[in-house]
Amino acid sequence: MIRTEGLTKNFGGLRVLKGVSEHIKPNEVVSVIGPSGSGKSTFLRCLNLLERPDAGSIYFEGVEITRRGIDIDRHRQKMGMVFQLFNVFPHLTVERNITLAPVLSGKKTKAEAAEQARVLLDRVGLLDKLDEHPNRLSGGQKQRLAIVRALAMEPDVMLFDEPTSALDPEMVGEVLQVIKGLVKSGMTTIIVTHEMGFAREVSDRVLFMDDGVIAEQGTPEQIFGNPQNPRTKEFLSKVLY
Amino acid sequence: MWSGIGDKLVRIVARYHGLFLEGIGMTLLLSAITVLLGVVLGSFIALLKMSKFRPVSWLATIYIEIIRGTPLLLQLYFFYFVVPEALKFIEFNKFTSVAAALALNSAAYIAEIIRGGIQSVDRGQTEAARSLGLTSRQTMWEIVFPQAVKNILPSLCNEFVMVIKETSLASTFFVGDLMTQFKTIQGITYLSFEPLIVVGAIYFVMTFLLSKLVAAYERRLKASD
Numbered sequence: 001m002i003r004t005e006g007l008t009k010n011f012g013g014l015r016v017l018k019g020v021s022e023h024i025k026p027n028e029v030v031s032v033i034g035p036s037g038s039g040k041s042t043f044l045r046c047l048n049l050l051e052r053p054d055a056g057s058i059y060f061e062g063v064e065i066t067r068r069g070i071d072i073d074r075h076r077q078k079m080g081m082v083f084q085l086f087n088v089f090p091h092l093t094v095e096r097n098i099t100l101a102p103v104l105s106g107k108k109t110k111a112e113a114a115e116q117a118r119v120l121l122d123r124v125g126l127l128d129k130l131d132e133h134p135n136r137l138s139g140g141q142k143q144r145l146a147i148v149r150a151l152a153m154e155p156d157v158m159l160f161d162e163p164t165s166a167l168d169p170e171m172v173g174e175v176l177q178v179i180k181g182l183v184k185s186g187m188t189t190i191i192v193t194h195e196m197g198f199a200r201e202v203s204d205r206v207l208f209m210d211d212g213v214i215a216e217q218g219t220p221e222q223i224f225g226n227p228q229n230p231r232t233k234e235f236l237s238k239v240l241y
Numbered sequence: 242m243w244s245g246i247g248d249k250l251v252r253i254v255a256r257y258h259g260l261f262l263e264g265i266g267m268t269l270l271l272s273a274i275t276v277l278l279g280v281v282l283g284s285f286i287a288l289l290k291m292s293k294f295r296p297v298s299w300l301a302t303i304y305i306e307i308i309r310g311t312p313l314l315l316q317l318y319f320f321y322f323v324v325p326e327a328l329k330f331i332e333f334n335k336f337t338s339v340a341a342a343l344a345l346n347s348a349a350y351i352a353e354i355i356r357g358g359i360q361s362v363d364r365g366q367t368e369a370a371r372s373l374g375l376t377s378r379q380t381m382w383e384i385v386f387p388q389a390v391k392n393i394l395p396s397l398c399n400e401f402v403m404v405i406k407e408t409s410l411a412s413t414f415f416v417g418d419l420m421t422q423f424k425t426i427q428g429i430t431y432l433s434f435e436p437l438i439v440v441g442a443i444y445f446v447m448t449f450l451l452s453k454l455v456a457a458y459e460r461r462l463k464a465s466d
Contacts, residue, residue, distance in 0.1 A: 073374045101375060105374055
């Protein structure tokens with residue numbers, strides 16, 4: 001579904017990604033873990049070209065989206081993204097947050113989009129917030145809104161960039177619950193996270209990133225139960241209790 | 242200087258209130274035209290300055306820096322004496338020269354206000370919109386600009402207050418603004434102090450009221466956040 005070849009990204013003089021080649025298959029759930037600054041967020045943000053890689057290529061559903069002159073907006077519509085800081089639109093109601101993109105892209109009529117917004121909000125327990133503005137929502141509610149906003153475009157893959165890192169501890173559970181439901185429904189999911197327990201529970205595959213490369217990867221059992229790379233061991237010994 | 246001052250003030254206002262009113266009208270008209278044209282031109286310059294194409298962005302920067310780095314009075318002289326000579330095919334009168342200079346001056350400041358407002362909108366907003374597949378234009382109009390307006394409008398109103406005061410420089414060319422009326426009345430009565438007091442009071446009341454309105458408006462915007 002998504003394939004990268006030799007993905008490289010520099011920020012100023014700093015090389016954050018040092019040639020990442022990876023293949024994410026349909027319906028796969030992949031967690032990306034690793035120390036901060038290891039390039040995991042940058043890797044995720046390259047996948048929908050929020051960051052433009054300096055070298056290497058990305059294929060999404062068979063199309064090379066890193067090619068010059070490609071209509072990236074059309075492909076992004078198929079890749080939902082959820083951010084650490086929610087990035088809900090504060091000037092729009094909860095409903096408009098969800099309906100904006102489907103209507104603007106011509107995917108849905110206003111009525112269809114409004115109906116879909118109700119269904120989605122109901123699913124994450126926010127139907128009563130339909131006409132509120134996001135500033136009336138808690139962090140956990142904002143993130144749930146951000147998730148259904150992405151789902152409204154009916155994406156083929158969902159990218160999560162540390163979706164619970166900015167949440168108060170008591171709100172982490174409600175957001176993870178929503179993601180878990182999504183994963184169960186068979187959504188192809190890539191999630192950058194520091195929630196090791198969650199990664200272990202929901203992932204088909206875990207990528208451990210360190211210093212701009214995927215240092216080790218495997219099933220959650222392999223990575224968490226029997227890591228081979230000393231860096232993986234060191235990292236997990238620090239974050240696991 | 243102070244003897245019978247109240248008396249003289251009353252007499253000046255009574256005799257010349259028509260001139261003062263005309264001056265107020267002209268000052269407000271000149272200010273309104275300046276800010277309106279300034280917004281149109283300023284938006285355009287702000288867009289140029291934010292362009293990813295470096296030469297275009299430099300051009301806008303050069304314009305803004307020259308305007309901000311030279312006195313407005315010099316710019317007024319330039320448009321009064323030099324520009325009509327250079328652009329003979331356009332009919333310039335005193336008013337258009339002065340209005341053009343004021344508007345082009347204000348445009349530079351307004352461009353920075355607009356650019357600042359747009360850039361103060363969190364980058365995450367753009368990223369979220371683009372990740373949903375919105376085009377950069379849709380992102381600008383639906384997401385960034387509506388949020389930027391909240392930052393831009395109060396500063397724009399303050400610019401209007403500034404412009405009201407700056408139009409007084411246009412009196413150098415006797416365009417009939419409030420400051421021109423002072424010169425006129427000074428010429429007739431040989432009085433300086435009293436008409437200055439009256440004109441100063443009028444400027445103060447206009448800008449003070451406007452500032453208060455802007456402040457109240459800002460509080461309302463904040464409340465809706």
